[in-house]
Amino acid sequence: MVANQTSFLPFDRATRCLTAILLALAGAVLAGCGGSGGGKGGAPDVKTVTIASIAYPYQGQQVFSGLTSVVLEQGWLKEQLAKKGVELVFQPVSTAVGGPLINEGFSGKRIDFAAYGDFPAAIAVAGGVPLKIVAPVGQGQDVYLVVRKGLAANSLADLKGKRIALHRGRPWELPFSKLVDRSGLKLDDFKIVNINPGATPAALESGSVDAAVLLSDGLLLDQKGIARVIWSTRDAPADWRMRAELFGRQDFVDAHPDLTQLVVNAYVRAATWSSDEANKAEVIRKAARGAMPEAVVERDYANSDIAWRERFSPIFSPALRTHYHSVADYALQRGLIRNKVDADALLDERFVTQALKDLKLEGFWAQPAPGQR
Known part of the structure; x- marks a missing residue:
């Protein structure tokens, strides 16, 4: 799950082969991501914003998991980017090669954002691929x-x-x-x-x-x-709990804060929809497509300690901060990475803060107590 030759983790030969095939396909599909012109500070304009996310085979097609599926179906982000002359591309990634493929995509600048797990992202950062958490996507998954x-x-x-x-x-x-x-x-x-x-x-x-x-x-x-x-x-x-967040490539985020804000707003909108109890059955149905029976998904969600609304909170909580410090420390101690990851530097709260203002959602989700941020 790496983006740098100094940080490879062991995975089996079949996975390596599948990764190589998918990388070749991804490179062909995403070759036109870059554009020309003048962005912020003289940075090039972009023609495409590409978001990678885990997807599953379902009824002959690839369907995305979690908030990405909601963002896709709502269509708001596609419309907003189109107004700026930017195309939105969602890149499906198999669970078998999720981390390696996404890290390679970030490293080669073939993707701009990805909704994926904590360990692979820390490994990418330690390998020299600067990433930012631009939006948490909930309270994590049970193991x-x-x-x-x-x-x-x-x-x-x-x-x-x-x-x-x-x-x-x-x-x-x-x-x-x-x-x-x-x-x-x-x-x-x-x-x-x-x-x-x-x-x-x-x-x-x-x-x-x-x-x-x-x-x-x-x-x-x-x-x-x-x-x-x-x-x-x-x-x-x-x-x-195992966590996955919306990560952005730091150079893209810094050069194109306006586009990043639109992406984060879209994920916060999707989190708002998912947080509505009235949509609970639909959220479970979406989560079960191509992956698990609905009864299993419902059982996995059945945790009375977390209110339904809070499951999808995009707030940067103390638990999130503690978690990424643990990830960085553990990966270094176990030799999974060679360079220390600054967990605090991973977190970029400005876009969620603005999204809550833009969407009038301040106070919608529980906020950290004073002194806990």
């Missing part, structure tokens, strides 16, 4: 620890010496490592098997692994009787 059917284990300690499937360098590695530390254990106490989530169900069923660290697909395996959930980040502090 689940599951054990294979028939295994008598009810805690992490019961898995000592066992084989645990963990796709290394992915966002869910951080909460798992925190659980290991809190339990007074270390990664060497387990046999970590580095496989992607798509291969995990078969590994659990065959007994090749005893447990796995997953996102909501852990609930799906639980529902199917393949595995059993024994822990999740619902039993942990809020900053343990």
Whole structure:
């Protein structure tokens, strides 16, 4: 999941091949992103704004996840950019190669924004690709620890010496490592098997692994009787959840704040729509397209500690700040990056602040208490 030859993370040969194919396709599609003329401070004008986001195959097409799907369907951003003579392009990215492909796109300046995970973004920044979080996209996703059917284990300690499937360098590695530390254990106490989530169900069923660290697909395996959930980040502090945000390429953000503001306004508008209880069923339906059954998505959302509206809050909260400090520290300590990431420098609050004013949403979501920002 890298953007620099000094920061590569290990991933399997199939993933490397798929990444190369997708990069070639992405390069062909996005070759016309740059423009000419005079932007802010003499920066070139742009003809295209490109946003990359995770997408899933559904009914013969690629459908986007989360707020990106809402932004696309609302059409507001496309209309606003068109008024400036700028085309909007959404770049679908498979979950199998999400981090690597997006980081390569940022590095090659083929994409301008991406809604993706915390770890890959930190790795890109450490590798010399300056990024900014221009809008948080909610309160994060829960991570689940599951054990294979028939295994008598009810805690992490019961898995000592066992084989645990963990796709290394992915966002869910951080909460798992925190659980290991809190339990007074270390990664060497387990046999970590580095496989992607798509291969995990078969590994659990065959007994090749005893447990796995997953996102909501852990609930799906639980529902199917393949595995059993024994822990999740619902039993942990809020900053343990896996996070994804809207990241912008810093040089683009600095050169084109007007276009960046339109993009952020669109995501805040999408967050407002998603935050409405009246749209809850539709939000769940969208999240289930091509990924999970609606019952699993609904179960994943069923967390009484977070009000529905707050799930989609774009506010830069103390938990978000703590989380990115943890990501930066962990990645450096574990040797996943070679250069320290300044977590505070990642955060660029000005666009969300303006979006809340533009859309008259000040006070719509809970604000950090004084002194907590």
